[in-house]
Amino acid sequence: MNILVNLAGLMLMALVVWWFWLSRRKTAAPSATHEATIIVEDGVYTPASIRANAGESLTLHFERRDPSPCAEQVIFQGLDTSEFLETGKTTTLTLNNLPAGTYRFTCQMQMYQGTLIVD
Numbered sequence: 001m002n003i004l005v006n007l008a009g010l011m012l013m014a015l016v017v018w019w020f021w022l023s024r025r026k027t028a029a030p031s032a033t034h035e036a037t038i039i040v041e042d043g044v045y046t047p048a049s050i051r052a053n054a055g056e057s058l059t060l061h062f063e064r065r066d067p068s069p070c071a072e073q074v075i076f077q078g079l080d081t082s083e084f085l086e087t088g089k090t091t092t093l094t095l096n097n098l099p100a101g102t103y104r105f106t107c108q109m110q111m112y113q114g115t116l117i118v119d
């Protein structure tokens with residue numbers, strides 16, 4: 001019985017490691033943009049890394065393909081900005097006069113994770 005419990009625990013750990021590895025794959029820093037489309041699907045924002053110029057505006061189109069409630073809101077940490085996303089639709093959000101910094105954007109539970117680099 002104990003062996004079974006330990007096996008189950010090990011498998012769970014492997015699953016968690018696999019999940020985090022998949023969802024936190026690092027991509028090279030992209031070049032600065034004023035507009036981008038982000039696909040919201042399978043627990044991952046694609047692209048998960050956006051770069052913009054400080055003092056300028058950035059328009060983001062979030063295309064939500066994931067119907068799970070987890071994906072319904074995107075929150076920009078440190079920028080006081082959040083938006084609800086409708087399943088199967090594209091929601092446009094514009095950030096103005098961006099202050100320099102690195103900001104995370106996530107869903108409420110922080111399963112979806114993205115990074116906005118402003119420099």
Ligand SMILES: [Cu+2]
Binds near residue numbers: 109110111
């Ligand atoms: Cu979530």
